[in-house]
Amino acid sequence: xxxxxxxxxxxxxxxxxxxxxxxxxxxxxxxxxxxxxxxxxxxxxxxxxxxxxxxxxxxxxxxxxxxxxxxxxxxxxxxxxxxxxxx
Amino acid sequence: xxxxxxxxxxxxxxxxxxxxxxxxxxxxxxxxxxxxxxxxxxxxxxxxxxxxxxxxxxxxxxxxxxxxxxxxxxxxxxxxxxxxxxxxxxxxxxxxxxxxxxxxxxxxxxxxxxxxxxxxxxxxxxxxxxxxxxxxxxxxxxxxxxx
Numbered sequence: 001x002x003x004x005x006x007x008x009x010x011x012x013x014x015x016x017x018x019x020x021x022x023x024x025x026x027x028x029x030x031x032x033x034x035x036x037x038x039x040x041x042x043x044x045x046x047x048x049x050x051x052x053x054x055x056x057x058x059x060x061x062x063x064x065x066x067x068x069x070x071x072x073x074x075x076x077x078x079x080x081x082x083x084x085x086x087x
Numbered sequence: 088x089x090x091x092x093x094x095x096x097x098x099x100x101x102x103x104x105x106x107x108x109x110x111x112x113x114x115x116x117x118x119x120x121x122x123x124x125x126x127x128x129x130x131x132x133x134x135x136x137x138x139x140x141x142x143x144x145x146x147x148x149x150x151x152x153x154x155x156x157x158x159x160x161x162x163x164x165x166x167x168x169x170x171x172x173x174x175x176x177x178x179x180x181x182x183x184x185x186x187x188x189x190x191x192x193x194x195x196x197x198x199x200x201x202x203x204x205x206x207x208x209x210x211x212x213x214x215x216x217x218x219x220x221x222x223x224x225x226x227x228x229x230x231x232x233x234x
Contacts, residue, residue: 017225018153018187020218021180022119023146026112034110041105064139068104071136074129075114 028078035079042072104140111141118150127154138170145175152184161191179208179219186226195233202230 031038045068052062118133131154137147148171155164165188172181182205189198205223214220 015153015157017218017222018156018184019123021183021222022122022149022153023180024119025146026109026114026116028113028116028120030109030113031117034113038110067136067139070132071114071140074132074136075117078117078129 031075032079035076038072038075038079042069042076045069045072106140111137111144115144115146115150118147122150122153127157130154138167142170143174145171145178145181148174149180149184152181152188156184156187156191159191161188164188165192177208179205179214179223182208183219183222183226186230190226190229195230198226199230202227 045065049062049065049069052065114133115137118130118137121127121130121133130150134147134151134154137144138151141147148167152164152167152171155161155167165185168181168184168188172178172185175181182201186198186201186205189195189201202223206227208214209220209223
């Protein structure tokens with residue numbers, strides 16, 4: 001069995017401790033009561049994206065819509081999946 | 088080092104997009120959960136979305152920086168960490184993320200400069216957060232073993 005030298009540097013610093021730098025804010029348990037409002041917001045965004053496509057809005061505006069829509073879809077997926085299935 | 092949202096501050100610009108403080112923080116918590124469980128793609132989607140709707144919310148940029156570090160996208164990590172620092176000047180967390188990014192970019196001079204800034208902040212503010220100090224010491228050891 002080959003042994004690595006004790007003082008050989010790793011390629012990158014160990015990453016797990018880095019995650020502890022993230023602040024502990026909010027709670028995923030409190031997302032469920034927000035589900036209906038997030039779902040409504042997601043629906044409005046989908047309409048806005050369709051409008052943006054029709055009006056050929058600036059790419060940056062459309063990109064932001066898509067980014068927000070993807071985030072909300074991810075949240076709704078996590079909350080149960082049913083809310084966004086079949087769209 | 089305060090990364091909480093404050094109404095009336097520049098960080099409250101997210102209100103223009105109709106999100107409450109609580110909504111933003113709970114969505115961020117999901118991004119953090121995805122990251123901690125190793126689901127980088129999902130974490131990235133959450134953090135990117137938050138950055139677009141709340142550009143001055145440091146935790147989202149910090150989360151994005153960590154996703155980029157895991158993906159070895161050190162340029163992207165440095166950019167996200169700088170954004171977090173701009174939103175919260177003096178943030179030790181953001182400074183430490185910049186240091187890790189600079190290590191990845193093999194820019195040890197910059198890493199050393201930022202580490203010095205972290206040391207000064209820790210000493211002047213008498214910080215005692217054990218997670219933060221642990222990461223600082225880890226990166227300092229890494230820096231010293233390189234020079």
